[in-house]
Amino acid sequence: MPWCTHCDRFLSPSTVRTDGTCPTCGKPADVESGRARRLRAIPWHIKLLIVVFGVYLLYRLGQGIDWLIGQL
Ligand SMILES: [Zn+2]
Structure with missing residues (x-):
């Protein structure tokens, strides 16, 4: 526009x-x-926040996969 x-x-x-x-x-x-x-x-600190949040989610996903493997 x-x-x-x-x-x-x-x-x-x-x-x-x-x-x-x-x-x-x-x-x-x-x-x-x-x-x-x-x-x-978009301000740079918001982009940084999104990146940090993405890394955190990947970290938690890895923990979840570890947990799932532990349940087998
Ligand atoms: Zn004008």
Whole structure:
């Protein structure tokens, strides 16, 4: 979804002018998809948290497999 950095808001693709400028302020709108923008906007410490949580889950999974093997 197009984004206008000047107005700090998303624009619906139909309202963006054919030359790619914002209909409100006339500045060039960023036509990069909003999804890609939001992914890049994730703070680094949240990414670190996700990685640490993933490692923890793998560790617990290994413990679970060990337990299962112990039950056999
Ligand atoms: Zn604008």
